[in-house]
Amino acid sequence: MTKRTLRLTHIFNLVLLTALVSGIAGASPAIESATIRSTKSGDWSDAKTWEGGAVPPPGAVVLIRPGHTVRFDTTLEKPVRALHIGGTLSFARDRDTVLSAGLIRIQDGEETSEDGFDCAAMHMTGDGPAMTSKAALEVGTAEEPIPAGIRAVIRLTYIEGMDKANFPALVCCGGRMDLHGASMGRTWTKLKSPVAVGDRSARTADYTAGWRPGDRLIFTATDAPQLFGRDDEDGKILYKTSRHTTHTEERTLKRVDTPPEEGYFSILVDRPLDFPHEANESFAGVVANLSRNVVIESADPDGVRGHTMYHRNSSGSISYAEFRHLGKKGVLGRYNLHFHLVGDTMRGTSLVGASFWDSHNRWLTVHGTNRLVVRDCVGYRSLGHGFFLEDGTEVENLFDRNLAVQALRGGKLPDQILPFDRNDGAGFWWANSKNAFTRNVAVEADQYGYRFEMTTDGGFDPVRSVRQPDGKKARVDVRTLPFLRFEGNEAHAMRRFGLNLGGTQGVASQEDLDDYSAGKKTSLRNDVGGVGPDARHPFIIRDFRAWKSGWPVHIGSPSVLIDGLTIHDSTYGIWRCRMERHEYRGLDIRRVDAFAIYNPWGMSKEADEGKDDNLDPVDDQPPVTMVTEARLGELGRLVVRGVSLDSGVIRKVAVNGVEARSLRGGFAEWEAVLATLADVSEVAVEAAAEDEAGNREKTPHRLAVRRIGL
Numbered sequence: 001m002t003k004r005t006l007r008l009t010h011i012f013n014l015v016l017l018t019a020l021v022s023g024i025a026g027a028s029p030a031i032e033s034a035t036i037r038s039t040k041s042g043d044w045s046d047a048k049t050w051e052g053g054a055v056p057p058p059g060a061v062v063l064i065r066p067g068h069t070v071r072f073d074t075t076l077e078k079p080v081r082a083l084h085i086g087g088t089l090s091f092a093r094d095r096d097t098v099l100s101a102g103l104i105r106i107q108d109g110e111e112t113s114e115d116g117f118d119c120a121a122m123h124m125t126g127d128g129p130a131m132t133s134k135a136a137l138e139v140g141t142a143e144e145p146i147p148a149g150i151r152a153v154i155r156l157t158y159i160e161g162m163d164k165a166n167f168p169a170l171v172c173c174g175g176r177m178d179l180h181g182a183s184m185g186r187t188w189t190k191l192k193s194p195v196a197v198g199d200r201s202a203r204t205a206d207y208t209a210g211w212r213p214g215d216r217l218i219f220t221a222t223d224a225p226q227l228f229g230r231d232d233e234d235g236k237i238l239y240k241t242s243r244h245t246t247h248t249e250e251r252t253l254k255r256v257d258t259p260p261e262e263g264y265f266s267i268l269v270d271r272p273l274d275f276p277h278e279a280n281e282s283f284a285g286v287v288a289n290l291s292r293n294v295v296i297e298s299a300d301p302d303g304v305r306g307h308t309m310y311h312r313n314s315s316g317s318i319s320y321a322e323f324r325h326l327g328k329k330g331v332l333g334r335y336n337l338h339f340h341l342v343g344d345t346m347r348g349t350s351l352v353g354a355s356f357w358d359s360h361n362r363w364l365t366v367h368g369t370n371r372l373v374v375r376d377c378v379g380y381r382s383l384g385h386g387f388f389l390e391d392g393t394e395v396e397n398l399f400d401r402n403l404a405v406q407a408l409r410g411g412k413l414p415d416q417i418l419p420f421d422r423n424d425g426a427g428f429w430w431a432n433s434k435n436a437f438t439r440n441v442a443v444e445a446d447q448y449g450y451r452f453e454m455t456t457d458g459g460f461d462p463v464r465s466v467r468q469p470d471g472k473k474a475r476v477d478v479r480t481l482p483f484l485r486f487e488g489n490e491a492h493a494m495r496r497f498g499l500n501l502g503g504t505q506g507v508a509s510q511e512d513l514d515d516y517s518a519g520k521k522t523s524l525r526n527d528v529g530g531v532g533p534d535a536r537h538p539f540i541i542r543d544f545r546a547w548k549s550g551w552p553v554h555i556g557s558p559s560v561l562i563d564g565l566t567i568h569d570s571t572y573g574i575w576r577c578r579m580e581r582h583e584y585r586g587l588d589i590r591r592v593d594a595f596a597i598y599n600p601w602g603m604s605k606e607a608d609e610g611k612d613d614n615l616d617p618v619d620d621q622p623p624v625t626m627v628t629e630a631r632l633g634e635l636g637r638l639v640v641r642g643v644s645l646d647s648g649v650i651r652k653v654a655v656n657g658v659e660a661r662s663l664r665g666g667f668a669e670w671e672a673v674l675a676t677l678a679d680v681s682e683v684a685v686e687a688a689a690e691d692e693a694g695n696r697e698k699t700p701h702r703l704a705v706r707r708i709g710l
Contacts, residue, residue, distance in 0.1 A: 002017055002358075005112060006185045007526070010366055012130075013141070016550070019412070020306060023064065023156075024690055028219055029341045029695045030627075034053075034060065035060075035061045035062070035112050036050055036052065036060050036061065036062050036063070037051045037062075037063045037065055037069055037110075037250065037628055038050060038055045038063065038064050038065050038068040038087065039051055039068075040068060040570070041068050041069045041070065042070065042071070042101035042230075042307070043070070043071045043073045043150055043596075044070055044071065044072045044073055044074055045073050045074045046200045046334070049070060050473045051192045052124075052622075053127065054617065054649055055529075056080055056523075056610035058078035058079060058080065058083060059078075059080065059081050059159070059681030060080050061080070061081050061082045061084070061112055061367035062080050062082070062083045062084065063084045063110060063112050063520070063597070064083075064084070064085050064086060064087040064088070064089055065086055065087055065110060065416060066086045066087050066108065066109065066110070066134060066135070067087055067134075068087040068088070068398075069087060069088040069089075069090060070087070070088070070089050070090070070094060071090050071091075071092055072089055072090065072091045072094065072097055072571060073092040073097065074097065074100075074201045075096070076096040076098060076099055076100045077096060077098060077100060077216040078099070078100065078534055079100035079102055079155070079157040079159060079161055079299070080101050080102070080423060080450050081100055081101070081102050081162075082104075082105070082112065082114060082136070083101045083102070083104045083105070083395040084105050084107070084110075084111065084112045085105065085106045085107070085135050085136070085137055085175065086107065086108055086109050086110055086135050087134070087135065087136075087532075088134075088135070088136040088137075088138065088140070088385045089136070089137050089142065090136075090138040091138065091146065091152045092152075093140070093144065093146055093147060093150060094150070094302075094584050095150065096150060096151045096152070096358050097113060097151070097152050097153065098153045098155060099154050099155065099334070100155040100157045100169070100299065101155075101156065101157065102106065102158065102159040102162055102167055102168045102347075103159055103162075103168060103169055103172070104137070104156075104169070104173045105137055105165055105169075105171050105172075105173060105179055106135050106136065106137045106171070106173060106176065106314075107119065107172075107173035107174060107175055107177030107412070107467040108134065108135045108174065108175065108295075109135075109710070110521045112355060114162070114167075114393045116310075117170065118166070118309075119173035119311040121183070121642075122427075122545075125379065125603065125608070126196065126249075127601050128682070134175075135149045135174075135175035135176065136174075136175055136177075136178070136234065136307055136316075136678075137172070137175070137176070137177045137178065137316075138178050139152050139178065139179045139180065139294050139321070140179065140180035140181060140294060141178050141180055142153070142160045142317055142319065142629065143176065143631065144180075144696070145180035145182055145183065145319065145320065146179055146180065146181050146182065146183035146293055146294050146295075147182055148210065148293065149211070149293075150293060151293050152181075152293065152294050153294075153295045153296075153297065153377035154170060154296045154297070154306075154415050155297055155298075156170060156296070156297070156298050156299065156307075156326070157298075157299035157300075157306075157308025158299070158300065158303060158306075159579060160319075163611075164304050165328065165331055166334070167304075167306075168299075168304070168305075168306040168307075169306060169307055169309070169334075169410065170296060170306065170307075170308040170309070171306070171308070171311070172309065172310045172311060172316065173311050173314070174311060174312070174313040174314055174454070175314060175315075175316075175366070176314065176315045176316040177295055177297070177310065177314065177315075177316040178215070178316040178317060178318075179316075179318045179319075179321040180294065180317075180318070180320065180321070180667040181292040181293045181294035181319065181321050181322070181353075182210060182293050182317045182320060182498070183207060183210060183319065183320055184210030184211065184289065184320060184355070185206065185207050185209030185210055185378070186207070186208065186209070186401075187207045187288065187289055187320075187353050187355065187376050187377070187378050187589060188286050188289065188306065188376075188403045188441075189202065189204045189208065189283070189286070189287060189288075190204070190205040190206075190279065190284040190286055191204060191205065191219075191277060191278075191284045191285050191286070191287060192204055192205045192265075192279060192284075193264070193277035193559075194274075194276065194277065194278055194280070195270075195273055195276065195277040195285075195629070196273075196276055196680060197273060197274065197275060197276055198270060198272045198273070199239075199273050200254075200268055200269050200270075200271065201266055201267065201268050201269075201274050201423075202219070202266070202267055202269070202287060203264040203265065203266055204264065204265045204266070204267060204287060204301070205265075205284070206265070206376075206669075207265050208256055208267060210265070210320075211253060211256050211289050211432055212256075212291075213253055213254055213255060213256075214252060214291070214372050215252070215253040215289050215290070215291035215575075216250065216251075216252060216253075216289070216291045217249065217250070217251050217252070217267075217269060217287055217289055217290070218250050218287070218288050218290065218380055218405065218671040219248065219249045219273060219277050219285060219286075219287050219494075220249075220285045220286040220287075220288070220301035220403075220405055220443045220493065221247035221248045221275070221277075221278070221285070221443060221444050221553040222247070222276070222277050222278035222279075222283075222284075222285040222318070222492065222548060223244060223275065223493065223548065224493070224548045224549070224569065224570070224571075225245055225493055225494070225495045225548075225674055226326070226549075229481075231358065232674055238283050239439075246406065246444060247444075247493070248272060248280065248405055248406065248443065248444055249273055249275060249676045251269035251270055251271065251273070251539050252269060252270040252443060253267060253268075253270075253289070253351075253573065254268045254269060254270050255267070255268040255329075256268075256269070256302065256347075257580070259401075262345040262569055264334045267287070267303070267634070270651075276280040277483045278548075280568070280707070282568070283492070283545075283547050283568060283569075284493075286403060286405075286441060286443065287437075288355075288378045288380070288403055288405070289355070289376060289378070290322065290324075290355045290357050290380060291322060291355070292320050292321050292322035292353075292354070292355055293320075294320065294321040294322065294324045295321070295324065295699065296321065296322070296323050296324075296326065296342060297322075297323075297324045297325050297326070297328055297650075298306060298324075298325040299420075301325035302469075303360065303557060304328075305326055305327060305328055305329075305330055305360055306335050307326055307327060307334040307335055307336065307338065307361070307431045308323065308326065308335075308338065309337075309338045309339075309340050310338070310339050310340065310342060310346065311340055311341070311342070312340075312341055312342045312343055312346075312697055313345050314342070314345070314346060315346065315349070315661055316349070317349050317350045317628075317690055318350075318352070318354055319350070319353050319354070320350040320352070320353040321353045321354050321355075322357075323337055323355070323356045323357075323363075324355075324356075324357050324358055324360050325359075326356075326359055326360075327361030327362060327381060327382070327383070328359040328361055329360040329361060329410075330411070330413060330414070331361065331412075331413070332413045332414055332415055332416060332697055334361060334512065335359075335361045335362045335364075335365040335388075336356050336361060336362055336363050336364065336365075337344065337351075337354075337356065337363070337364050337365070338365045338367065339364075339365070339366050339367060339369040339372065340369075341367060341368040342367065342368065342369035342370075342469070342565060343368065343370065343509075344370050344371060344471070344562075346369070346371075346372065347370070347371040347701060348371065348642065348701060348703075349372050349373070350371065350372075350373040350374075350375070350628045350629075351372065351374045351377060352373070352375050352376055352377070353375075353376045353377065354368075354377045354378075355379075355380070355562070355600050356378070356379045356380070356382070356386075357378075357379070357380040357381055358380075358549055359379075359381070359382040360381065360382075360383050361382075361383060361384060361410070361536050362382050362383075362384050362385055362386060362388050362410075363377075363379035363382050363386045363388075363404075363407075364377070364379070364385060364386070364387050364388065364409070365388045365390055366388070366389045366390065366394050366397055367389075367390035367391060367394070368390070368392055368393055368394065369397070369522060369654060370396050370397060370467055371396045371397060371624065372394050372397045372398070373397075373398045373400070373442065373626060373628055373643055374387070374397070374398065374399045374400070375398070375399075375400045375401055375402065376401050376402065376461055377402045377403070377506065378402070378405075379402070379403065379404045379407070380405045380412075381405070381406045381428070382407050383406065383408055383409075383410035384408075384409075384410025384411075384413075384423040384425065384428065385407055385423060385425065385426045385427075385428075385429040386404045386409075386428065386432065386445070387399060387402060387404060387406035387427065387428045387429070388429050388430075388431075389429070389431065389432065389435065390417060390431075391416075391418060391431065391464075392418065392431035392432045392454060392462070392464045392603070393429070393464050393465060393466055393477050393478075394435065395430065395432060395434040395435060395467050396434065396435065396436075396467070396484060396624045396645065397435045397436070397486075397627075398435070398436045398438070398643060398645060398664055399428065399435070399436065399437050399438070399440055399441055399455060399661055399670075400436070400438045400643075401438070401439040401440065401561075402440045402444070403428030403440070403441050403442075403443070403518075404428060404440070404441070404442045404445065404449070405425060405443045405444055406444045406445065406446075407425045407427050407442075407445040407446065408425050408445075408446050409423075409424045409425045409446045409447070410423045410424070410425065411423055411424075416513045416664040418431055418453075418454075419460060420453065420455045420457050420458065420460060421453060422505065422630055424446060424447045424505075425445050425447045425448070426444070426447060426448035426449070426450070426451040427440075427442030427445045427448065427449050427450065427451045427491070428440065428442060428449070428451070429448070429451045429453070430451075430452055430453075431452070431453055431454045431478060432464070432466065432478045432481060432499075432665040433452050433481055433482060433483045433486075433539065434466070434478075434481045434482070434483070434484050435483070435484055435644045436483070436484045436485040436486070437450065437483070437485070437486050437487075437489055438485060438487050438489070438668075439485075439487075439488045439489065440489045440490070441489070441490045441491070441492070442489075442490070442491045442492075442494070442498075443491070443493050443494070444495070445494060445495075446493070446495065446496070447495075447496050447497065448494075448496065448498075448499075448500050449490065449491030449494050449497065449498045449499060449546070449549075450489060450498070450499045450501075451491075451497070451500045452500070452502050452617065453476040453500075453502070454478055454479050454502070454528055454555070455521070455527065455528060455529065456529055459621035462477050462479050462531075463475050463476065463477050463478075464476065464478050464479055466478065466481070469477045469621060469622050469697075469698045469699065470698045470699065471683060471698070471699040477531065479502070479529075479531040479532060479557070480531065480533050480534070480535040480594075480649070481533065482537050482538060482539050482540065482559075482692065483540060483541075483644060483647065484540055484645050484646070484647060485540075485542075485625070485646070485647060486539070486540065486541050486542065486544075487541075487542040487543055488542065488543050489543075489544055489545075489710070490544070490545040490546070490547045491549060491552070492546065492547045492549065492594070493546050493548050493549065494546070494548075494549035494550060494552075495550055495552070496549075496550045496551055496617075497549075497551045497552075497554055497615040498522070498544075498546035498549045498551070498552040498553060498570075499544060499546065499552070499554070499555075500551075500554045500555075500556075501541075501554070501555045501556065501557050502527055502528035502532065502555065502557035503527050503554040503556030503558040503576070503578075504527055504554070508700050511556075522638070527556035527578075528556050528557050529560075530558060530578065530580070531555075531557075532557035532558040532560075533557060533558075533559045535559055535560070535581050535614065535615050535616055536615075536616050536617060536618045537617070537618070538559040538560055538561045538581065538583075538615050539557060539559060539560045539561070540560075540561045540563065540647065541560065541562045541563070541565070541642075542563050542564055542624070543560070543563070543564035543565075543566075544562070544564070545566045545568075546566070546568075547566075547567070547568040547569050547570060548568075548569050548570065549570045549571070550569045550570065550571045551570075551571065551572050552572065552573060552574070552575070552576075553565045553567065553573070553574045553575065553577070554575045554576060554577065555566065555574075555577040555578060555582070556577070556578050556583050557578065558580035558582070558584075559581040559615065560582045560583075560587075561582075561583045561587045561615055561617060562582075562583070562584045562585065562587075562602065563586060564585065564586040564591075565584065565586065565587050565589075566588045567587075567588070567589045567590070567592060567596075568581065568588075568590050569590070569591040570591075570592050570593070570600050571583070571592070571593050571594060571611065572592060572593070572594045572595075573589045573592045573594070573596035573597060573598065574594065574596065574597045575598050576597065576598065576599055576600065577597075578600070579600040579615075581615055581706050583614075585616050606624055607671065617692070618692065619646075619647055619648035619691060619692075619693040619695065620695065621646075621695060622646075622648035622689075622690040622691070622696055622697045622698055623644055623645060623650050623690070623691050623695065624641055624643045624644065624645045624646070624689070624694040624695060625645075625653060625687045625688055625689045625696065625700065625701050626642050626643050626644075626645075626701055627640060627642040627680035627685065627687050627701050627703060628641055628642050628643060629641040629642070630685065630705045635674070637673050637674060637675055637676065638656050638673070638675075638676045638685075638705065639671065639672075639673055639674075639675065639684060639703075640660075640667075640671070640672045640673075640685060640687065641663075641667055641672075642669060642670060642701070643670070644667045644668065644686055644689045644696075645668075646689070646691050648691050648693055649666055649691060649692045650666050650667040650689050650690070650692070651690050651692045652689065652690055653667050653670045653687065653688070653689045653702050654666070654672075654687070654688060654689075654690075655685060655686070656672075656674055656684075656685060656686055658672050658673070658674055659672070660672035660687075667689065672687070681706060682704050682705065682706045683704070683705045684702070684704055684705075685701075685702070685703050685704070685705050686689070686700045686701070686702045687700055687701045688700035688701070
């Protein structure tokens, strides 16, 4: 780490401690193993770094004390029981490393008990951090990732006697957790031309920079999936997962050819493909890379799996890391990767280019957390929903250009917050639409590509405590909140729904199918009950594309403007929508088996009388900015980058009064360059946006940029 490296630390007010408020309880037995503490900074493999003059043996409890920086420079195939990081653990960048442990906890202080690993003390009233932690895990940093050709592995290993519901685990309790592998040009790309059965080579639309021989690839299905399977004995329709009939294929990369002048890029895989994969200018399958050189994994995928968590007041970010064989099946809160009740305390935290695959409990869970940036990630095969916003309070998060493949039926979790959620397999699932979904692709999910669900079924109250533009919270019926932005998304090879916005749960179980066959009104069960945004703040869906799917678009919410919709080669087109205050523009519906617009639900009496039957969208909400990166540029200049979100068009972004330049489409991504002094150790930064309607951000992103070493 150089003296000129910069860090982002958020500035907020002190807040009060409170008890843990969600189902993350369950203390495990106290540690009986001897604790080995660091005595100074140094290498892990150096006996002088540790008390007693010996490197920690397998089964030990290890404490890196505050103020000490230990470089992890070795391979631990046999695990330590627990590693408590009160100082800094930084992985070596010049050699392969493997760290095996039952628990890794990043938290200030010298506490080494396994009790409270769930960070109960980190749960606080309000949304600002009460402290600045110096505890840190660095598996690479944003400025200095683990370089290509070097592997860093964290192997979460169950140890007998630990609580199987909680361990093994990697948990950040108000500290900093940075996981950064070698960057890739694209983590997934569309096919440039069709791939036939028996082919081993494929042309891709984007240059696969950073892809290496030996990487694990998937080619997504492009065939229309089977809607139902049938039992051989009694002929009843059964629910089967997409995995049983999948045409998505796994292969190993053998070679990436030098980009030719013709404008396409070529890859070669280890063995011929078993299925055709469609590609033309309008509709193309995807090839995605699951491999990264920074890996977090379970030691025994068939045994007790691990999970990872960030708690409130934590910091750090993730780029190009691989999360595999994680998630505890059927256990609430123990997900592949989990942002737990973070509130606003990690505003601008970015999760870029990660891969999540073979998860037994979702890919990414965002719970009670606002203003994250999730971009260019690949999710492949999860039990339950994939990219999941948990309780209906999450707002202003950005999901941009992510790929979700095979989110499979997982079943309800014990004591889950929203009782109506069946966890039956959505690529993207949310209960509060005030978030941004842009340029994502969903493939072969069991039930939904994209799903908004919120109901009063069973007496559930959809009025939730939600962050407002001024930073305060208010109780709001979240069914009435429109998208921050929903644009450029796609679903293909979907057995059932491409986009289900507040509609029926559909024919997801044998009970539903029996009711459906008997003519019962299953399509009216568990929807938003006719409640939605008003005519001036409708759901706006821009440029949605669905192909080779069962029910491409199904909408149960009123007040919807669809501006650009392509449906191709599917069973239905626009299926059983509640056509109350709906407007449709730019429809392109071709090659559907049933009617293009099929069996709309009845409108309300007021709509039938002509009241509120036209939309009049207005942009009266302020935009949202998030600083995602700050680094020292040439001549001492401070380069600040970030993203901005708005339902309309952003006119400008300013950082400390300096106007930023747009890097992509109306300040969706931007950069500002500030003059600073070489000997200044800390610079206060404030970023805010203004849209063309004149709305100005009420809560700018304020943070302190610190230069390490001064």
